[in-house]
Amino acid sequence: MTINHTIENSYLPRPARISEVIEENSRIKTFVLSFADQELNRSFSYRPGQFMMVSIPHCGEAPISFSSTPSRPGTIQLSVRRAGRLTDAMHQLGTGAMVGLRGPFGRPFPLDRIIGRDLLFVAGGIGLAPLRSVINYCLDQDNSYGRLTILYGSRTPDDIAFKRDLDLWRQHPRATCLLTVDQTRPGWDGPVGVVTGLLDAIEVTPANTVALVCGPPLMIRFVLARLSRIGLKEKNIITTLERQMKCGLGICGHCHMDGQLVCVDGPVYTMAQLLELDVMELHP
Numbered sequence: 001m002t003i004n005h006t007i008e009n010s011y012l013p014r015p016a017r018i019s020e021v022i023e024e025n026s027r028i029k030t031f032v033l034s035f036a037d038q039e040l041n042r043s044f045s046y047r048p049g050q051f052m053m054v055s056i057p058h059c060g061e062a063p064i065s066f067s068s069t070p071s072r073p074g075t076i077q078l079s080v081r082r083a084g085r086l087t088d089a090m091h092q093l094g095t096g097a098m099v100g101l102r103g104p105f106g107r108p109f110p111l112d113r114i115i116g117r118d119l120l121f122v123a124g125g126i127g128l129a130p131l132r133s134v135i136n137y138c139l140d141q142d143n144s145y146g147r148l149t150i151l152y153g154s155r156t157p158d159d160i161a162f163k164r165d166l167d168l169w170r171q172h173p174r175a176t177c178l179l180t181v182d183q184t185r186p187g188w189d190g191p192v193g194v195v196t197g198l199l200d201a202i203e204v205t206p207a208n209t210v211a212l213v214c215g216p217p218l219m220i221r222f223v224l225a226r227l228s229r230i231g232l233k234e235k236n237i238i239t240t241l242e243r244q245m246k247c248g249l250g251i252c253g254h255c256h257m258d259g260q261l262v263c264v265d266g267p268v269y270t271m272a273q274l275l276e277l278d279v280m281e282l283h284p
Contacts, residue, residue: 010102010248010249011102011247012102013053013055013061013100013101013102014035014036014037014040014100014101014102015035015036015037015098015099015100015101016033016034016035016036016098016099016100016101017033017034017036017096017097017098018031018032018033018093018094018095018096018097018098018099019032019033019034019075019095020032020095021093021094021095022164024079024161024162024163025158025159025160025161026158026159027081027082027159028079028080028081028082028126028129028161029079029080029090029091030067030077030078030079030080030162031077031078031079031080031090031093031099032068032075032076032077033075033076033077033078033099033101034074034075034076035101036098041074044076045070045104046066046070046076046103046104046108047070047104047108047109047111048066048069048070048108048109048111048130048133048134048137049065049066049106049107049108049109049130049133049134049240049267049268050065050066050103050104050105050106050107050108051063051064051065051066051103051104051105051106051130051245051248051267052064052066052076052078052101052102052103052104052105053101053102053103053105053245053248054078054080054086054090054099054100054101055086055099055100055101055102056086056089056090056093056099056100057100059085059086059089060085060086061086061100061102061246062084062086062087063105063245063248063263064078064079064080065078065079065129065130065133065240065267066078066104066130066133067079067129067130067132067133068132068133068136069132069133069134069136069137069140070137071136071137071140071141072136072140079126079129079132079161079162081125081126102248103248105248105249105263105264106248106263106264106266106267106268107264107265107266107267107268108268109134109212109238109268110238110268111134111137111138114145114210115144115145116144116145116146117145117146117208117209117210117236118146118147118148118149118205118208118209118210119134119138119145119146119147119148119149119209119210119211119212120149120151120202120204120209120210120211120212120227121134121135121148121149121150121151121211121212121213122151122195122196122199122211122212122213122214122215122223122227123150123151123152123153123195123213123214123215124152124153124154124195124214124215124216124219125153125154125155125159125161125215125216126161127213127214127215127216127219127240128152128161128162128214129161129162129214130214130240131150131212131214132162132165134212135148135150135165135169135175136165139169139172139174139175143174145174146174146208147174147175147176148169148172148174148175148176149175149176149177149178149202149204150166150169150175150176150177150178151178151180151195151198151199151202152166152177152178152179152180152195153179153180153181153182153194153195153198153215153219154179154180154181154182155181155182155183156181156182156183156184156185157181157184157185157187157188157190158185159181160179160181166179176202178191178198178201178202179191180192180193180194180195180197180198182194194219194222195215195219195223196222196223196226199226199227199230204230204231204232206230206231206232206233209232209236210232210236210237210238211227211232211236211237211238212238212239213227213237213238213239213240214239214240217242217280217281220239220281221280221281221282221283224237224239224271224274224281224282227271228271233272234270234271234272234275235270235271235272236270237270237271237272238268238269238270238271239268239269239270239271239274239281240266240267240268240269241257241262241266241267241269241279241281242267243255243257243262243263243266243267245262245263247263248263249263249264250263250264250265257277257279258277258278258279259277260277
């Protein structure tokens, strides 16, 4: 009798080594990772919008979105905000440390459907992480996508994350990048206010624009409502939802949301899909 040792076990974390740690701000770090299994490292693939389950022994497991793009293979990047036991422990790790990874999980952004369209990205805080994956993917595809407009809101200037990316996007001929902060500090001469205020500073052609949104639930609520008033079709307003995901496989039910399991039915949804659900991102 021959035992097949190659059967995939979706519950089994794969060891991965940290090759670089990038401090984005005082609460967010980006971890550059490679699987210890070099064959897995070469064959691994994912799509922007998906996530990995990250684990550290005795500290638990948490879902973290890809902040890297699959168009730049070899390593993956996960940007982690300190928010609990697992993420606090991860922030203590340095180059050479190992973590466990399961995935990829979840429904990605519909990159094929938005080819040829102008893309409007609206992000708040760590919400820029999964959109960073899409932005860099689209910029790597020559002229497959239209113009990219990136609107990013942070609490204070010190909380702005991904500064290296923001500088690169500002210099890209196909991208426009605008920032705002809720509270100003000495030395900040940019806009002050919520990220929806930046929509007044740009021109949007609703018929040819797809919006991608990620941030806190309250921000998503106001941004989706504003984009709808501007005239974007509900199917062309795309966002991600954050829920308490545990298994990543639609089994445990922790991320149940009005008949949906966010880990497998999401985390990416169009506004048209959300309007059929009772979700806090649409209602006060």
